[in-house]
Amino acid sequence: MELTAFDKDLLNLLQGGIQFTAKPYEAMASQLGVAEEVVLTRLRELKAAGYIRKIGAFFNSDQLGYSGTLVAVRVVPEYLAEVAEKINEYPEITHNYQRRGDYGLWFTLITNNTDRRKKILGEIQSQRGVLSMMDLYSQKKYKIDVRFNLK
Amino acid sequence: MKVQGAIDDMDKRIIRALQGDFPIVSQPYKQIAExxxxxxxxxxRRLNSMKETGVLRKMGAVLRHFDVGYRANALGVWIVAPEHMDEVAEKMCAHPEVTHCYDRNTTPDWPYNFYTMLHGRTEKDCIELARQLSEETGIKNYQLQFTEKEWKKTSMKYFMEE
Structure with missing residues (x-):
């Protein structure tokens, strides 16, 4: 399925935000000059086709009493997949990427409890093939805005 | 009266109900409220107030960037003097292809203290973007860590243990 010009307008609008009004899709439809039903139908199709990862609410973990960190893991290449699968098991680890460089795996960990955080990091550290880990916490988040302008 | 910015039990119920997929129906908020x-x-009213206080960062969609044509991305790590960081961040954040911008602590063998996620259609785009950011900010010490595989990408589920 190819994205049409209408799809791109719709997705750009949707990335910008959903209004807090009773009929938010109708509001989008009127901006695009189509009927609400057109927007609803097409969004379901775009979601099913995999273009949309998530429609929903994105919260600021710091303000909910949680704290997040980025962890880089240096792994022996032959054990990388095994370590990556172990990392994936934790619900508190939301992102896990393999990257080119000395540190082959990078994951984000969000917890509201220091003991749990230490336990998870300790368990990963002791996995076969893990050489070292860096806990790269942030003091200041300047920007989080994942939005792609589709042309 | 609720303290501004504080999370109460009703907020927690709302957050739990909203962390799944937002319904694609005519009246989605009515469905969630029910x-x-x-x-x-x-x-x-609660959502408006959570948005104002920043608890709710965004109500909207995130696309699968690979499928919409952004096939390459790299974590850019930079060495920025602390006194210049706010200014450097402002310049880098102005680019829409820079989706995340954080400061981070260093370790004895890792001097990079500033992080950006860079997206492009190709790796070459990312390299060119980084070169441009370097030129605009004067930051010469940086590395790009290209993403080779996404092992996991999910949204955090908050307040699940309560």
Whole structure:
């Protein structure tokens, strides 16, 4: 399925935000000059086709009493997949990427409890093939805005 | 009266109900309010207030960037003097292809203290973007860590243990 010009307008609008009004899709439809039903139908199709990862609410973990960190893991290449699968098991680890460089795996960990955080990091550290880990916490988040302008 | 910015039990119920997929129906908030057992007006008022205080960062969509044509991305790590960081961040954040911008602590063998996610259609785009950011900010010490595989990408589920 190819994205049409209408799809791109719709997705750009949707990335910008959903209004807090009773009929938010109708509001989008009127901006695009189509009927609400057109927007609803097409969004379901775009979601099913995999273009949309998530429609929903994105919260600021710091303000909910949680704290997040980025962890880089240096792994022996032959054990990388095994370590990556172990990392994936934790619900508190939301992102896990393999990257080119000395540190082959990078994951984000969000917890509201220091003991749990230490336990998870300790368990990963002791996995076969893990050489070292860096806990790269942030003091200041300047920007989080994942939005792609589709042309 | 609720303290500005504080999270109470009703907020937690709202957050739990909203962390799944937002319904693609004519009146999505009405449906969610019914699930929580509150009225739609209360839900909308609470959401507005969470957005104002910053608890709710965004209500909207995130696309699968690979499928919409952004096939390459790299974590850019930079060494920025602390006194210049705010200014450097402002310049880098101005680019829409820079989706995340954080400061981070260093370790003895890792001097990079500033992080950006860079997106492009190709790796070459990312390299060119980084070169441009370097030129604009004067930051010469940096590395790009290209993403080779996404092992996991999910959204955090908050307040699940309560």
């Amino acid at each position: 699930e929580i057992g509150i009225d739609e007006e209360t839900l909308l």
